[in-house]
Structure formats: structure tokens, C-alpha cells
Amino acid sequence: MNRYKIVVIAVFLILASIVAIAAIQIKTVNSYSISGYGLYETPYRGGVLISLETLSLSNIQSSNISIPSAVYYANSSYYIKIASYTPNQVNTTTFPIATVYNNSFAVINTLYINITELPKQTNMTFAQLISRIHSNITILNGLNVVSWKFFDNFTIAYPSKNGITYVSIGVNKTVVITPEKVYVFKNESISEVYPTKYGYVVITGIQLPSSNKVIPLITSSNVTNISLVDKWHIVIKNYEGSTIVGNYLLVSNKSTTLLLNLLNGNIIYELPFGGNVIYNSSIIINNVLYGVIGNIYVKLYLNNGSYNKILLPNITSPSEVQFINNSYVLVSGLYTSSTTTSGFSTLPTSEVGLDILYVNGTIAYSNLSTPTKTFVFPISVVYSAAYLYKLSIQFNFESFNTQVDVLSMQNLVPPATTTTSTTTSTSTVTSTTTSSTSTTTSTSTISTTSSTTTSTTTSSTSTTTTSTTTSTSTVTSTTTSSTSTTSTTSISTVTPSSSTSTSHPTSFPTTIVIVAIIIIAIIAIAVVLLLRR
Numbered sequence: 001m002n003r004y005k006i007v008v009i010a011v012f013l014i015l016a017s018i019v020a021i022a023a024i025q026i027k028t029v030n031s032y033s034i035s036g037y038g039l040y041e042t043p044y045r046g047g048v049l050i051s052l053e054t055l056s057l058s059n060i061q062s063s064n065i066s067i068p069s070a071v072y073y074a075n076s077s078y079y080i081k082i083a084s085y086t087p088n089q090v091n092t093t094t095f096p097i098a099t100v101y102n103n104s105f106a107v108i109n110t111l112y113i114n115i116t117e118l119p120k121q122t123n124m125t126f127a128q129l130i131s132r133i134h135s136n137i138t139i140l141n142g143l144n145v146v147s148w149k150f151f152d153n154f155t156i157a158y159p160s161k162n163g164i165t166y167v168s169i170g171v172n173k174t175v176v177i178t179p180e181k182v183y184v185f186k187n188e189s190i191s192e193v194y195p196t197k198y199g200y201v202v203i204t205g206i207q208l209p210s211s212n213k214v215i216p217l218i219t220s221s222n223v224t225n226i227s228l229v230d231k232w233h234i235v236i237k238n239y240e241g242s243t244i245v246g247n248y249l250l251v252s253n254k255s256t257t258l259l260l261n262l263l264n265g266n267i268i269y270e271l272p273f274g275g276n277v278i279y280n281s282s283i284i285i286n287n288v289l290y291g292v293i294g295n296i297y298v299k300l301y302l303n304n305g306s307y308n309k310i311l312l313p314n315i316t317s318p319s320e321v322q323f324i325n326n327s328y329v330l331v332s333g334l335y336t337s338s339t340t341t342s343g344f345s346t347l348p349t350s351e352v353g354l355d356i357l358y359v360n361g362t363i364a365y366s367n368l369s370t371p372t373k374t375f376v377f378p379i380s381v382v383y384s385a386a387y388l389y390k391l392s393i394q395f396n397f398e399s400f401n402t403q404v405d406v407l408s409m410q411n412l413v414p415p416a417t418t419t420t421s422t423t424t425s426t427s428t429v430t431s432t433t434t435s436s437t438s439t440t441t442s443t444s445t446i447s448t449t450s451s452t453t454t455s456t457t458t459s460s461t462s463t464t465t466t467s468t469t470t471s472t473s474t475v476t477s478t479t480t481s482s483t484s485t486t487s488t489t490s491i492s493t494v495t496p497s498s499s500t501s502t503s504h505p506t507s508f509p510t511t512i513v514i515v516a517i518i519i520i521a522i523i524a525i526a527v528v529l530l531l532r533r
Helices: 002-022 126-130 510-532
Strands: 025-035 037-044 047-053 069-074 079-085 092-102 105-114 133-141 144-151 154-160 163-169 173-177 182-186 190-196 199-204 223-228 232-237 239-245 248-253 257-261 267-271 282-285 288-293 296-301 307-311 317-324 328-340 346-358 363-369 376-384 387-395 400-410 421-435 452-459 470-481
Touching: 025 387, 037 092, 037 376, 037 387, 047 092, 047 105, 047 376, 047 387, 047 400, 069 092, 079 092, 079 105, 079 133, 092 154, 105 154, 133 154, 163 190, 173 190, 173 199, 182 199, 190 239, 199 239, 223 239, 232 248, 239 282, 239 288, 248 288, 267 296, 288 317, 288 328, 317 376, 328 376, 346 376
Parallel strands: 037 400, 421 470
Antiparallel strands: 025 400, 037 047, 047 069, 069 079, 092 105, 105 133, 133 144, 154 163, 163 173, 173 182, 190 199, 199 223, 223 232, 232 470, 239 248, 248 257, 257 267, 282 288, 288 296, 296 307, 307 421, 317 328, 328 346, 346 363, 376 387, 387 400, 421 452
16 A cells, blocks of 8 residues: 555645646746847846847838947837947948956957849958948947947957957957957957866858858858967867857857867867757756757756767757856757759758757747747747747838847756756867967968877766767877967966856957848848838
């Protein structure tokens, strides 16, 4: 009888936990409609900053196109306009993106892009494209604009603990201006800049040609150089993304993910899977790294290298990863599938996916947002101060409206069980240390002379629960001691931003912006032509 009662109680508890997880609900508590074409949203001050282009028939003249833009702040109770940007000449579109450091410090990077003939000139050179871009950098203190500055060239700024870092892209060089020092990179494009307590991690990749076509720049760089400036560097092929987490750099390509020691660049662990890694997509809790790599959620034990992973059901390419109170993680992004239409080949379709997981990997909520018959197209979902903010675009054949839905999450409870797979991996890492003198203006073709070679083998074993995979691989890294010719050879210590729900990435993907510029400009003109009909 006692055994029977125990079994009944156990079954009841399991069913109760399942019901609790299934009972998680997303409820709409408020909605706003803002005139304009929504581009981007980012958490800020208990709400979100929303970037949009105010495209409508009133912007369009008989022969000239002018597309202004604006940045709004919205929370669960209200929304207000923070800043607006008007083209300084005809045939120009403006493209604002807010980059947040904390709840009181942010910048708005607005690009002014001359779109005259842009979609037609597939033979346009990079120099011609760069010459069409100017920048406005607006600094926010809370919800107030405290200063702004206009740049004649393509310049991006992002906030950090010690101030603002500027990345200025030219035809043959990229200049990085930090609060402590100026770096010049010849014939290289900056992809990310990370301030760390050891110095600046700079990721360069796409070579800046002066005569080649622009179109090849849309594809990802084949070779990417990742370096802690003046200290070490490593070369990655088919780079997908990276993020700073604690004293580590997590970097991936399409098939492999590496965990690097920030201090010396050594590879600590290698995971036999890859995918896109975005900013602030990982966190360390009790010596365990939790993170999102492509459409995989991984739990990596830093003491032995064993890991668990699960497939995110509604995410193909993540655009936002947020860890909330060290208890659960919100992952949103695009889910791409293929559909077959009569008379046409298989066509890709994109939807916005949202997966909410407890940090142990249990999925608490999963949903897809699809376009509606009323021409409402969801584009993103982010979390801020206990609410979700879902951004959608509505097209009414005369103009665009951006719909902001404020959603509450109800019945979130800790999970009772975990269902993940544990993998045992063996990784052999070969590290090459080189003592040399070079400049920070070296090209993307990297050559080093080996002087000392050490080989370290890391082997780890863990208990297998659902499925077991064993892999063996070899990676070669290069550590370089170098001096810079742009200024002094030392860098002041910079403490990285806190990995909390109120802090946001301080890195800015400039090469992604280049791609976005081309795509947005083409879409803008296509819409203009449609509206003129």
C-alpha cells in the first residue's frame, strides 16, 4: 500500500510539473501603433528603444526620395519620441540603431545613405559605397539627448565604461578611437570591438577593396583575425560570431565553437558544432557556461569540458538572447522554413520564433509568430523589466505602421525535471607562441614564424543520459606579442560590462551594418516604386 501511495504521489508530481510548464501564458497588456517602418528594438530603462524609418507617400516626390527616421522609447504604459533624423539632401535615407550600455547611457548611430542608383549599380566599388554614407552620433543620458555630432564619413560609436569608442571605416583603412588610444587597421574592416580588463579584443575580416564590386562583401569573410591588440591573435575560417563571457571569448564558425582564454588566447575547449553566436548570448553560473550557438542551447561544464545541448525548436538564426535573473533564458530570432507553391520551386519563408527555457535546458514556452492576412509582419521580440515587447510591421498600401505589443509572462515556475543530452568530448589543442614585432596596421593576410610549440590534450568524461557523441579534433592557434606604432604600447585596463538583464552589448557589428545598408536601401526603393503605382 505504501508503495502504491508513493507511485501515485510521484505520478501526481510529474503531472503537476508538466501542467505548470504547459500553463505558461503570454498575455497582451498594451499595444501601440507608431507611424513608420520598424527596423530594430533594444531593451533600455525598463522598456525598449525602437528605431524606424518614417516612410510614407508624403516622403516621396516626383523625382526625389527623402526618407527620415526616428527613435522612440516605449514601456508598458506609454511611448515617446526620443530623436528624429531628416535627410540632409534628396535621394537619401536615414538608418538609426541604438546601442545601449546601461539604463542611463546609450548612443544612437544614424547613417545617412545616398540611395541614388544604388540598386542598379552592381559594379559599384567599395569606395563609391563608402562615399555615399555619412553618420550622426547621438548620445543619450536616460531619455534625454545630451549631445550629437555629425561625421562626413562612415563612423559608428558605442558606449563603454570609460566612455565612447568610435569605429571609422574608410576606403583603405579602419580607425578605432578608444578613450585611451587610437588604432589604425590598413586594408581591414572591423567586425567587432570588445573592451575587456585585459585590453581590446578586435575582430577583423573583410578586406576593403578599392576597385572590386560591392556585392562580394555581402558574403561572410573566409578568414577572420581575432586579436587582443598587442598581445595575441588567432585566425578563424568561416567566422560566424563571438561574445565575451567572464574571462573567456566564445567564438564559432559553421562547424566548430572555441572557448578561448582572454588573457593569452589559448583554446580551452573545442565543441564539435557551430553556428551564429551573438552578443551577450552566454553567461557563467557556478563554473558552468550557458549559451546559445546557432539554434543550439548548450550547457558547458568549465571544470571538465563535458556539455549538454538541446535543439531550439523555433529558432533558425537567433537575434536576441537574454538571461533573466539567472533562472531562465529568452531566445528570439528568425525561423526559416521552405514552402512549395504551385508553379514555383521551393521558396524560403521566415517567421519570428520565441523560445523561453529554464537555464537547465527545460523548455518552458515556444511559439512562432507568422505574417497575418491583414499584412502584419512580426520582426522581433525582446524582454525588458518583466515584459516582452513584440515588434511588427503593418502595411496598408499607403504607408507603414509599426505595431508594438507589450506582453506579460504568467505562471513561470521552476522546472521539476530536465531532459537534455550529455556529450563526452576529447579535444587536442596545439598552440603556437610567436615573439615578433608588428603593427596594428597589418593586412588580413597573416604569416608568423614558429619559435615555440607546446601541445596540450584535454580529455573529459561525463554521464550520458539520452544520447552519447564522441568527437576528436585538432585546432591550431597563434599567440603573438606585438607592438603598435599608432601610439603607446600599453592599454589602460577596461572592465567589461556586467552580464545582467539591464546591461546590453557594447560591441557593434560594422560589417553587418554594411550588409544592412545595401539591403535596406534596396527595400526602401522597392517600396517607393510600389507606393508610386
